[in-house]
Amino acid sequence: MPSTVYWGSPRQTQLDHAETLPAKLDLIIDRLHLRDRVKGHRVAIKLHLGANIGYSVVHPVFVRRVVQAIKDGGGDPFVTDLPYSVVDAHARGYTAETLGCPIYPSNGIDEKWVKVVPYQFRNLTEFHLGGPIAEASFLVDFAHVKGHPDAAWGGVIKNLALGCMDGQTRGAMHDVVHYEPYFHKDKCRGEAHRVAIRESCPYGAIVNDRQDPDGLHLHTYKCNQCMRCQAVAEGAFEIRPGNFAGFAQVVNLAAKVVLDSFTPGNAIFINLATNITPVCDCFGFTGMNILPDAGIFGSDDIVAVEQATLDALGRSPVAEENLPAMMEIVTREGHPFQQIHGPYKDPYAMLAHAESLGMGCRQYELVDVLPLKTPDFKQVNYIKTT
Ligand code: SF4
Numbered sequence: 001m002p003s004t005v006y007w008g009s010p011r012q013t014q015l016d017h018a019e020t021l022p023a024k025l026d027l028i029i030d031r032l033h034l035r036d037r038v039k040g041h042r043v044a045i046k047l048h049l050g051a052n053i054g055y056s057v058v059h060p061v062f063v064r065r066v067v068q069a070i071k072d073g074g075g076d077p078f079v080t081d082l083p084y085s086v087v088d089a090h091a092r093g094y095t096a097e098t099l100g101c102p103i104y105p106s107n108g109i110d111e112k113w114v115k116v117v118p119y120q121f122r123n124l125t126e127f128h129l130g131g132p133i134a135e136a137s138f139l140v141d142f143a144h145v146k147g148h149p150d151a152a153w154g155g156v157i158k159n160l161a162l163g164c165m166d167g168q169t170r171g172a173m174h175d176v177v178h179y180e181p182y183f184h185k186d187k188c189r190g191e192a193h194r195v196a197i198r199e200s201c202p203y204g205a206i207v208n209d210r211q212d213p214d215g216l217h218l219h220t221y222k223c224n225q226c227m228r229c230q231a232v233a234e235g236a237f238e239i240r241p242g243n244f245a246g247f248a249q250v251v252n253l254a255a256k257v258v259l260d261s262f263t264p265g266n267a268i269f270i271n272l273a274t275n276i277t278p279v280c281d282c283f284g285f286t287g288m289n290i291l292p293d294a295g296i297f298g299s300d301d302i303v304a305v306e307q308a309t310l311d312a313l314g315r316s317p318v319a320e321e322n323l324p325a326m327m328e329i330v331t332r333e334g335h336p337f338q339q340i341h342g343p344y345k346d347p348y349a350m351l352a353h354a355e356s357l358g359m360g361c362r363q364y365e366l367v368d369v370l371p372l373k374t375p376d377f378k379q380v381n382y383i384k385t386t
Contacts, residue, residue, distance in 0.1 A: 002363040003301035005308040006031045010274065010293040013373045021274070021296050022061050027369035028298035029069045032268050037138070038075030041266070044136035045070075045077055046106070048144060048159055049085040050092050052284025056275035058144045060098040066140055066270075067100040077140075080106040080132055082163055085282075106130035111166040117257050121250055122179035127257045128166040139258075139267040141302070145309055147278040147290065149221035150177070150247045152345035153337040154280055155306050156269040157354060161254035173254060176246040183209075183216040187236040200232040203326070220244055225342035226330045244344035252354045259302065259359065271297045271309045278327060278340055288322035291336055303351055303360025310335060310347055 008024025017023060029035075045066060050057035063079065070077040079094070080086075083105035089095070096102050107114050107130035114128035133139075143159035151158055162170050188194050198206045198216060205222035206229060209215030216237060225239055259267060273294035277287045294312040299305035318336045320329060331343050338346055355362050 003304035005299040008296040010295040035073030038073040041138035043075045043077040043138040045140045049081040049089040050281040056286040077101045122176045128169040145273040152341040160258040161251040177220040182238045200229040248350035301360040304364040
């Protein structure tokens with residue numbers, strides 16, 4: 001049975017504030033019955049508060065509406081994100097005064113307030129879930145949708161996966177891409193060959209391995225799988241789909257750990273798909289939009305809301321003229337996020353894996369909370385007066 005996803009279009013019929021996205025967020029909150037569900041709950045509102053001078057994060061105008069709805073319903077809300085984003089969040093407009101509730105680091109001031117959850121996946125043996133998240137009883141997962149250099153994109157799943165874990169877990173999660181060996185010394189013809197492989201990448205994605213002076217290290221986040229290195233490597237260095245897929249999978253696993261800490265039904269998920277930039281808000285800047293705004297999506301189902309968001313964004317071609325000059329489209333196949341970050345970073349495969357974990361359903365029914373009306377333009381007869 002499909003899950004319901006409520007959608008607020010970025011388009012308006014009239015020049016009326018009631019038809020704009022913050023007002024449509026109110027309608028989504030109503031449809032999700034948020035007020036009726038939070039009485040007596042300590043509600044974690046997980047945001048990405050961004051970094052440095054990035055300004056494409058979720059605007060406080062939106063957050064404040066969620067906070068007020070929770071208070072109206074008798075809940076006790078707090079906004080949370082990683083300590084490094086919280087410490088200067090005021091520089092991007094986030095304060096207790098603008099949001100209407102406190103802002104707490106998601107794993108304590110020094111990233112030591114965590115709950116250890118044993119889990120075996122590649123190099124990773126445990127997740128360190130942030131204490132304030134683990135101790136909350138209701139979750140509002142509110143994400144700004146954008147591209148991401150390792151996962152291809154980020155929405156509500158990635159918002160939970162990395163932003164609710166401590167630094168040790170985040171490091172281990174990023175390292176899963178190196179678990180399957182990709183540099184084969186037995187096939188490398190010596191130092192000149194090793195250097196030639198390293199220098200063949202125009203993006204600097206291949207570097208010396210800091211752990212091994214004779215090795216090579218792949219920055220998967222910089223790699224768009226253009227395959228130039230493969231012509232030089234002759235089997236000594238592989239660009240393998242499994243390495244790239246590993247990151248999306250560990251993101252799903254981490255998000256599931258977060259969700260499992262809440263009673264089923266005690267979470268809602270909201271994607272704000274505006275200002276779609278090529279990379280994550282943790283880069284600390286805002287680039288040009290590479291896809292048109294797709295609006296705001298809300299659901300009780302984390303997978304369905306991601307699928308609906310991806311589908312909506314997938315209907316438009318990449319605004320290639322808005323990409324940084326150093327970003328190159330190497331394929332015109334697949335989702336626009338895949339075209340930007342490479343064919344092995346498949347956002348739909350990520351959702352298929354999330355569904356296989358039982359996190360939600362990719363089938364959805366999209367409900368427009370305020371459909372556009374077709375204006376009744378009367379025929380205008382131009383009358384010449386002179
Ligand atoms: S596939 Fe292309 S981007 Fe990736 S490491 Fe090789 S040369 Fe660099």
